[in-house]
Amino acid sequence: MEMFEKKARSYFGIIGIGRFGQAIAEALVGYGARVIVMDRNEDNLTNVQNIVEEVVIGDATDEQTLIDSGFQYTDLVIVSFAEDLATSILATMLLKEIGVKKLIAKARNLLHLRILKKIGADEVVLPEADSGRRLASKLISPGFQELLEITPGYAIADILIPESFEGKNLIEIDLRNKFKVNALAIKRNNGEVLISPEPHTQFQKNDVITILGKDSDLKTLSNQ
Incomplete structure (x- = not known):
């Protein structure tokens, strides 16, 4: 690529x-x-x-x-x-x-x-065998742009960042502690992709963040 x-x-x-x-x-x-x-x-x-x-x-x-x-x-x-x-x-x-x-x-x-x-x-x-809940989370969470199930109950998701993230960095957002998810990548609106972004990376308008986490935590983040 x-x-x-x-x-x-x-x-x-x-x-x-x-x-x-x-x-x-x-x-x-x-x-x-x-x-x-x-x-x-x-x-x-x-x-x-x-x-x-x-x-x-x-x-x-x-x-x-x-x-x-x-x-x-x-x-x-x-x-x-x-x-x-x-x-x-x-x-x-x-x-x-x-x-x-x-x-x-x-x-x-x-x-x-x-x-x-x-x-x-x-x-x-800790995977949970609950694919029905995963589907429900996807359907009612419009922030999801893409969702890849990696095991029942857990997924890698592409989520359009909420406006409240714009201008803030990963340390300020504190995804792991506040939302219990891990950031794998950030995709910029201009096509740039940052793999394993640095803690001081700032979010920009229309960024899409690729995250790994539990379905319920992905839903919480996408509904921000």
């Missing part, structure tokens, strides 16, 4: 390529981001190997494998599986220990969520 300057192409890592991980990889690549993915199962990587920058067949509980693969140089890593609690917890811990700047992990239940938070996950996603 020619609109992206090289310096703007942030680097994302994804551990585990199931439906959840694949959807995130495809969305990030679609916005011009660099993406590295790791999975122990080679078959799982076939669906993304032709679109991401690098695929690694490896064990995320092996610290040296993570280092050799360069995950410590990414801007953000997503641990996208939750079925194997022990592996999820160990991978999260090792990624933070090798210096990953920001980490989002998927949890299987509330106890798993608490453990992931304790060991350093910056954000934890």
Whole structure:
């Protein structure tokens, strides 16, 4: 995508390529981001190997494998599986220990969520199997310009910013604490796209923000 300057192409890592991980990889690549993915199962990587920058067949509980693969140089890593609690917890811990700047992990239940938070996950996603509520949120929230379900109950959404955001930066808006969502990108009216925007990035009129979060939180933000 020619609109992206090289310096703007942030680097994302994804551990585990199931439906959840694949959807995130495809969305990030679609916005011009660099993406590295790791999975122990080679078959799982076939669906993304032709679109991401690098695929690694490896064990995320092996610290040296993570280092050799360069995950410590990414801007953000997503641990996208939750079925194997022990592996999820160990991978999260090792990624933070090798210096990953920001980490989002998927949890299987509330106890798993608490453990992931304790060991350093910056954000934890706890999917809820409620696609009906997701559809209802989309239908009654006119602020949604696009919505991609990444797992039942959670989505990546493009939302036109409310007027109250104009002229303010991400620190002032404080999306994570006020709305419990994470900003992945900002799309300007002139076609410019900012991947993983800096905290001091100011919103401009008619900006569209790409966010990851729980459906109910996306709805709250879009109704501002």
